[in-house]
């Protein structure tokens with residue numbers, strides 16, 4: 349795809365379901381248009397359906413090897429340098445930093461490192477960040493911010509996460 353147009357910075361945040369789902373929907377759309385798509389998943393180590401689907405679509409997904417699934421993985425998550433590498437070498441059309449807000453919350457990604465990463469983004473690369481409680485500094489830097497609001501969620505009635513729907 350042509351890189352002539354400026355890539356936008358998106359944030360999908362809020363407490364409702366749909367943030368990562370929206371990001372993967374965009375990934376599908378971009379890949380379907382011939383775009384090069386890279387997903388970096390913070391705080392996720394369980395197998396999930398989107399990994400299998402992404403591979404079929406040629407979407408590269410990178411996860412944290414020192415991650416335990418959730419919580420703090422290291423003083424500085426190695427996924428940050430993976431993101432820099434993609435920005436520098438992969439000519440990416442779309443990069444998704446899935447659950448990066450959780451990594452910020454747990455302290456394995458520092459806010460100054462995130463703002464530096466935003467500054468390193470190539471002109472034509474669209475960037476999506478997901479997760480609850482997006483910090484104001486990142487919201488200010490974004491071009492599009494969507495907050496998913498929970499009106500109802502079956503978790504509150506004790507329904508467990510279901511294969512194919514939550515993972």
Ligand SMILES: [Zn+2]
Nearest residue numbers: 412415421425
């Ligand atoms: Zn990590």
